[in-house]
Amino acid sequence: MAGTAVPGRLAWQLASVAAKRQETPRVISLRLESDAWAGHLPGQHVDVRLTAEDGYQAQRSYSISSAPEPGVLELTVEDIPDGEVSPYLTEVLQPADRLELRGPIGGYFTWTAADGGPLLLVAGGSGVAPLMSMLRERAAAGSDVPTTLLYSSRSWDEIIYREELERLAADPTLRIVHTLTRSHPADWAGYTRRIDAAMLAEVAGALLPGSLAYVCGPTRLVEQVATDLVTRGYPPAAIKTERFGPTGG
Amino acid sequence: MAGSFISRGFRGRRREDPAVAGRVPPGQYVTPDFPVLSAGPTPHTSPREWDFTLNGAVDPVRRWTWEEFRALPRDTVTVDIHCVTKWSKLDTVWEGVSLDTLFAGIEPRGAFVTAFCDGGYTTNLPLRDVLDGQAWIAFAYGEEPLAAEHGGPARLLVPHLYFWKSAKWVRGLTVTERDRPGFWESLGYHDYGDPWREQRYQGD
Numbered sequence: 001m002a003g004t005a006v007p008g009r010l011a012w013q014l015a016s017v018a019a020k021r022q023e024t025p026r027v028i029s030l031r032l033e034s035d036a037w038a039g040h041l042p043g044q045h046v047d048v049r050l051t052a053e054d055g056y057q058a059q060r061s062y063s064i065s066s067a068p069e070p071g072v073l074e075l076t077v078e079d080i081p082d083g084e085v086s087p088y089l090t091e092v093l094q095p096a097d098r099l100e101l102r103g104p105i106g107g108y109f110t111w112t113a114a115d116g117g118p119l120l121l122v123a124g125g126s127g128v129a130p131l132m133s134m135l136r137e138r139a140a141a142g143s144d145v146p147t148t149l150l151y152s153s154r155s156w157d158e159i160i161y162r163e164e165l166e167r168l169a170a171d172p173t174l175r176i177v178h179t180l181t182r183s184h185p186a187d188w189a190g191y192t193r194r195i196d197a198a199m200l201a202e203v204a205g206a207l208l209p210g211s212l213a214y215v216c217g218p219t220r221l222v223e224q225v226a227t228d229l230v231t232r233g234y235p236p237a238a239i240k241t242e243r244f245g246p247t248g249g
Numbered sequence: 250m251a252g253s254f255i256s257r258g259f260r261g262r263r264r265e266d267p268a269v270a271g272r273v274p275p276g277q278y279v280t281p282d283f284p285v286l287s288a289g290p291t292p293h294t295s296p297r298e299w300d301f302t303l304n305g306a307v308d309p310v311r312r313w314t315w316e317e318f319r320a321l322p323r324d325t326v327t328v329d330i331h332c333v334t335k336w337s338k339l340d341t342v343w344e345g346v347s348l349d350t351l352f353a354g355i356e357p358r359g360a361f362v363t364a365f366c367d368g369g370y371t372t373n374l375p376l377r378d379v380l381d382g383q384a385w386i387a388f389a390y391g392e393e394p395l396a397a398e399h400g401g402p403a404r405l406l407v408p409h410l411y412f413w414k415s416a417k418w419v420r421g422l423t424v425t426e427r428d429r430p431g432f433w434e435s436l437g438y439h440d441y442g443d444p445w446r447e448q449r450y451q452g453d
Contacts, residue, residue, distance in 0.1 A: 009452030010437075014254060047335075047449075049276075050256040058261055059276040059335050084262045084278065092258045100254055105450065107436035108288050219285040223398055226290035236290045236368060243286050 010102045012049065013037065015073075017097045023160045027126055028090050029065060029076045032099060039068040042133035043110040043214065043242070046075065046103030050085055060085040063129040063216075063242070064104065065161075067136035076160065078126040109242045111214060113138060117145035118208050122195065122225050124152045124217025127244040128160050131216055135168060144173045150203045152195050152221065154182040177203050195221060197228040207233045216242040269339060272329055274444035277337040284336060285398045288432070292367035292397070292418050299402050301386060302421035303351060306359035311351070315402070321346045324385060328408035330415070331444040343406055345387030348379045348422075359426040364405050367418040372431035373440070374407065374414055376424065383409060386419060411442040411449070 015034035023029055045063045066074035079090040093099065111119065111134045119138075121131040128151055138147060153159045159178060169176045179191035179199065191199060213234055215225045222241050229239050266279075273279055296315035303311045313321070325344050331337045363373045378384070387406040388395055395401035400417030407414045413433050434440050439448040447453060 010450045050259045050261070051254055052259050052261040053255055056261040057276065058259075058278065061334055088256070088259050097257055098254070100256070105437065108432075219398070223285070223291060230290050236292070239290050241287060241289055243284065 010105065011036070012100050012102045014098045014100055017093060017095050017099060018072075020093070020095055023076065024158045026079045026090075026158070027076060027160050028079075029074050030089065030093070030099070031066075031072065031074050032101070033072055034101075035071060037071050037073055039070045040064050040073065040104035040133075041107070041110040041112060042068065042137040043130045043240075044104035044106045044133075045130070046073070046101045047105060048075075048085065048089070049100045049102075050088060051100070058084050061105070063133070063244075065129040065132045065136075067133060067140045076126060076129040076132070109214065109216075109240045111137075111212065113141035113143040113145065115212065116210055117147060118211050119145050119147040120204050120211065120213040120229075121147065121149045122151075122200075122213065122215045122217070122221075123149065124195070124221040125154070125158075125244065126160060127217030127221075127242070129216075129244075130242060131214060132161055134214065135165075135174070138174075139168055139171070146173050148175045148177065148203060150177050150179070150195060150199070152179045152181055152217065155180055156183075156185050156188070195225055197231070200225065200228050200232065204229075204232065211238060213239045214242075215239065217244055219243050272339060273337050274331055275447045276449075277331055277335055277444065280336040280338055282336075283338060283341075283399065284332070284334070286332065286334060287368075287398075287417065288370070289368060294367050294402060294418065296402055300420070301351075301403070303355060303424070304421060305363075305423035305425055306357060307424045308356045308358065311355060313351075318346065318386070318403075319388070321350055326385065326406075326408075328406070330408050330412050332412040333438065333442070333444075333449050337444075342391055343385065343387040344389035344392075345385035345403070345406055347382065348384045348386070349382065351386070352380060357424045359424045361425045361428045362422045363425060363429055363431060364416040364419050364422050366416050366420055370416055370418070370432050372405075372414050372416045373425075373429055373434055374410070375428070375441075378410065379405075379407060379422075383407065409443075411439075411444050413438065414442055 013036040015032035018033045019031040021029045045061045049059045051057050062075040065076040077089045080086045299315045301313045329339045384407045388403045405416040405419045
């Protein structure tokens, strides 16, 4: 369970919003630039801090979705109804605005090409964000680690990074499997239910030496998938989890 | 930079509720939910296999089975908890055994403890932070047995520090003479973790 320690203090830095992209009706990605940003490990997150004119502050954590790159990072943000920070990021913040953040944070839920695999990534909703950083790193590094992404979304229109995932899936060593839990196109031939043990068995296949699993999504999904993977023989230490949910926003 | 930057157009939706004034540490927000955060799969340990051990620099080493542990005097406490991921939850009700009860009659020869857990998690604390009515081994939450995803059968409860110190699935404490960083403390998180001083990460 060793990891990368963060030396010194994680100072707040001002990043500027270089671009804002609508991923789905409720999800945006922000491309942020900061000279002080040294890069990150795929899977890590940042703390974002907003300050009102009267000094009131609010902080939240967001996973980094881009591949590691000095000076640049992307965050993917889901608009949480009734939230405080996510509505500001999705609706108010615009290109050329600045955003205060510090990081990268978290040294356990991380993967780089050197960690190898086979790699099983399981995502629910916006929990795909840190896994996307791993997939982008994998592509940028030219890694051929056999990799499967099993990704649960409510509907076709709510699949985050859908077109980029289609492009990435041209790589024969990367397999991407979607399940659409609430609605699906008339001609949809894929899964239409929540991820369960049977789906994991079909998608993950036989457990091979070196297998690593990363699971990120709402608590119910993470608990179920992690438990099922243990049942399938994954060593608990080979299963890393991160929770995403509407709490707080 | 801190204190000078204003986020354009940010007003902040939640101003401090007078009912909770002074109870929410800096950078935290209050949630009615009880989010679950763990680094790996949830262990499921049955009471038959469960025991709790005080070892390391102590005399004598003590061990309680689940039945022995549940026969100890228990406290019901209502406390506020603060997670480093920014949520705080107020007035949570727990039932558990005070660490003072477990350390009664034991002579510690070190000033630190490391909690160890099913699943391999560890966290370190100063011994003085778990004595004098500040820490419990909790086995019930909200009058129900503690759910596995929240750390059941039993978790450490140290509400005055960030909640990663309140180790889930705890199986014992090792008293040490030197402070040894635990799991998150080795991964960039603060060694002590006082939410009121916002000690989230190393150097805070």
